Amino acid sequence: MAIEVSLIIPIYNGEQYIMNILLDLRKQTFNDVEFLLIDDGSSDNSVSVIQKFITEQKDKRFKLIIKKNGGVSSARNTGLDSANGNYIMFADSDDRLDEKFVEAYYCSITAHNSEMEFFSAIKVDDAEKLEEIGRIDYTPVATSDSISVRKMITLFSDLQAWGYPCSVISEKKLWKNVRFDPAVKFQEDVQAFFKIWLGNPDIKISLNAKAYYYYVQRKNSALHTMKPGDYWQFVGVDTEIIKNISEHKSLNDLVPTVKSLLISSLINVMAVSLIFKDEVSYSKSRKLFLREFKKTNFSKNMKLRRIIQYILVKLNCKVILTKVYGRIYEVN
Structure with a gap:
């Protein structure tokens, strides 16, 4: 019924x-x-x-x-x-x-x-x-x-x-x-x-x-125990979404905008990779971030923040990135 x-x-x-x-x-x-x-x-x-x-x-x-x-x-x-x-x-x-x-x-x-x-x-x-x-x-x-x-x-x-x-x-x-x-x-x-x-x-x-x-919000929840490999799933989902939008007749012009999601996920991967001292994951995500950044459209609200992140990543400022994001991510 x-x-x-x-x-x-x-x-x-x-x-x-x-x-x-x-x-x-x-x-x-x-x-x-x-x-x-x-x-x-x-x-x-x-x-x-x-x-x-x-x-x-x-x-x-x-x-x-x-x-x-x-x-x-x-x-x-x-x-x-x-x-x-x-x-x-x-x-x-x-x-x-x-x-x-x-x-x-x-x-x-x-x-x-x-x-x-x-x-x-x-x-x-x-x-x-x-x-x-x-x-x-x-x-x-x-x-x-x-x-x-x-x-x-x-x-x-x-x-x-x-x-x-x-x-x-x-x-x-x-x-x-x-x-x-x-x-x-x-x-x-x-x-x-x-x-x-x-x-x-x-x-x-x-x-x-x-x-x-x-x-x-619980300290033992999945989001508080995530490793670099877990954050790569964010990148995988974003990549799938971008592909699907690129193939959509009426929405494919949004691809540069949606890539902002990918940039955000890559920042997460880099930050957690540094915290866990996973150099392979960090290098891979950094390379992808630098490649995709210039293909992305950012809103006025987000642009300055992303430019600062880009400069830090471009200059490979690991110490600063680790210090800044180490306060944000709770990892065990």
Whole structure:
């Protein structure tokens, strides 16, 4: 039976924190929604905790799906395959939700008559206190009018928009031929969004400054334990996106703009390579950075920053680069 919203939540070994989001889901003010809890082969007691909760609550919005372990992309894909909603939303099992999370997303996208809508999110480092330490913030670019795919890609390339699945609601039809790539561990969400945009270049997208999602930042998360090889996946996704845009009839003129994403990823690779003293990775990324830099269009907001980076890389100022970026990247 068709419903309005399918909210997909991948779960893997979340026994210690899963109760928080289960309670947040129960408190959701929107009823025409299904909560698709996709257990990705947990080896702890996650399934038992969820089953007990569903039995006790008798809330028909909850649906538990158990599958073999395949990673977060595989779990999200299972959710997409099982979804009955007209709209798709995502959440991570270790994050927190405002009680109007689903209602606000749904009411806003339908009011704007858009196919996709992106929201801000609140960053916290304590899942209980929920004290804000930062934001995924769309305030500078949010507007009451919808924007085009072309504009969204431009904002994304300028790092004014991001690929967080938890920050977006989209029409289910957009996912008909799109799935997350299980082979891609990092940037799989960005890869999927670009597939949607290139496959549906005429859709309307809304950007919303309001936040109803608490993004819990944990020191042991994947993003805080990444090595140079992990950051090369960013480069791989960017390269694929650039290739796909170059072959797109109506958007191929955006290639020099989208290359800004590649430049950003290469800066990440160089910085982490220096921190880990990986000279081979550093040299390879530096060579590619210097080659692609002059082929890239930067916005006025980004140009000075990139020129300074270019000078430091061109002069091979390893000590300065290590000192500057060593404060930014938390590596173990």
